[in-house]
Amino acid sequence: MAELVFFSGTMDSGKSTLALQMDHNHRARGRGGLIFSKLDRAGEDMLSSRLGLATRAHEVHDDLDFWDTVVEHATSGQRVDYLICDEAQFYSPEQIEQLARLVDEMGIDVFAFGITADFRTQLFPGSRRLIELADRVQVLQVEALCWCGKRATHNARVVDGVMVVEGEQVVVGDTQAGTETLVEYEVLCRRHFMRRMNSAAARVASPSPDVLPFDLEICPVPPA
Numbered sequence: 001m002a003e004l005v006f007f008s009g010t011m012d013s014g015k016s017t018l019a020l021q022m023d024h025n026h027r028a029r030g031r032g033g034l035i036f037s038k039l040d041r042a043g044e045d046m047l048s049s050r051l052g053l054a055t056r057a058h059e060v061h062d063d064l065d066f067w068d069t070v071v072e073h074a075t076s077g078q079r080v081d082y083l084i085c086d087e088a089q090f091y092s093p094e095q096i097e098q099l100a101r102l103v104d105e106m107g108i109d110v111f112a113f114g115i116t117a118d119f120r121t122q123l124f125p126g127s128r129r130l131i132e133l134a135d136r137v138q139v140l141q142v143e144a145l146c147w148c149g150k151r152a153t154h155n156a157r158v159v160d161g162v163m164v165v166e167g168e169q170v171v172v173g174d175t176q177a178g179t180e181t182l183v184e185y186e187v188l189c190r191r192h193f194m195r196r197m198n199s200a201a202a203r204v205a206s207p208s209p210d211v212l213p214f215d216l217e218i219c220p221v222p223p224a
């Protein structure tokens, strides 16, 4: 039975790596697939992982219709057994519905990968629809970690070192600070997310590296 599976996790939890591995494993067994992504850090028409692997992908523009795209490939003789859909949080709810229809009416497996919530803890519309429609939501096994060592559950946006909770929902960026990067992201546990305490704020509150990680019960919260 074909399935719509949503592999979700925070940023940096290995989703794109898993997407590439799944494509490799299915292809190695003779299945044919199509790879999609949207706004990948490596640029248009790419699916890339921080481990260094990357592949060409179909860019999911706002007007892309998954049903029409698959029908086009299939009628030109290409075998389509499965779809790999990375950065699925950025897809529209209508596009997620097209993916569900491909599973139900064409028997195509759809493996979608993405973060669920934005830097304000609000669900992306695409992720919300995936959670509503997926046969399974699978949380990634590799846990990204907060600076305190706890499992990271939230994606924080950091601008010039300061965690922010207002702004546009979509701003492409990385968890690695780049020299020219204005916006970066940091994964945090819920407690530190709620206290708006990213690693830079924690360092200011307790400048000696010897005392990190520390217990926040005895640590003052820096002013917002």
Ligand SMILES: Nc1ncnc2c1ncn2[C@@H]1O[C@H](COP(=O)(O)OP(=O)(O)O)[C@@H](O)[C@H]1O
Residues within 6 Å of the ligand: 009, 010, 011, 012, 013, 014, 015, 016, 017, 018, 048, 049, 050, 051, 142, 144
């Ligand atoms: N130099 C490295 N050595 C080993 N693993 C790494 C290295 N750099 C990144 N990773 C792994 O890659 C993961 C991020 O992979 P990626 O697929 O890009 O994540 P996501 O798509 O979820 O943002 C990290 O959580 C880490 O496990």
Ligand SMILES: Cc1cn([C@H]2C[C@H](O)[C@@H](COP(=O)(O)O)O2)c(=O)[nH]c1=O
Residues within 6 Å of the ligand: 010, 011, 012, 015, 016, 039, 041, 114, 115, 117, 118, 119, 120, 155, 156, 157, 169, 170, 171, 172, 173, 174, 185
């Ligand atoms: C939290 C959050 C993230 N984004 C962007 C930043 C990255 O480009 C992607 C996530 O990619 P990853 O492969 O999971 O690291 O999403 C955003 O636009 N808005 C946000 O709130």
